[in-house]
Amino acid sequence: MMELNDDILNPKRFVIMTLLFMFREMTESDLAKASKIGWGSLSTHLKRLEGKGYIERKRAITSKGVRTVVKITEKGYGKYREEIGKLRTILKSINHL
Secondary structure, X not given: OOOOOHHHHOHHHHHHHHHHHHHOEEEHHHHHHHHOOOHHHHHHHHHHHHHOOOEXXXXXXXXXXXXXXXXXXXXXXXXXXXXXXXXXHHHHHHHOO
C-alpha cells in the first residue's frame, strides 16, 4: 500500500503547499487571504512545514512595508510533486475498478 505524507496532504497544508507550488512565494498575508486559513492556524501549519524543510520564511521589505515572505523550497517542491504523483496513481487505480 502506498503511504501518503500527512505533512503535505493535511487539508490546510495541502492548500498552502498548492498555492506555494503555483506561485513559488507569497507574503503570509496573501497566503492567509488566498487560503482562507486564520492567522493562528496558518502559523501552526507554516511552522510544521518549515520544520520539515518544505518552506522557508524570511522578512522582506515590500511596497506595503516589512512583510514575512513564505517560499517553497526545492525539497518542498519535489515532495509536493511526489505526493501529487501518488494521488494520480490512486485515482487511476480507482477508475480501473
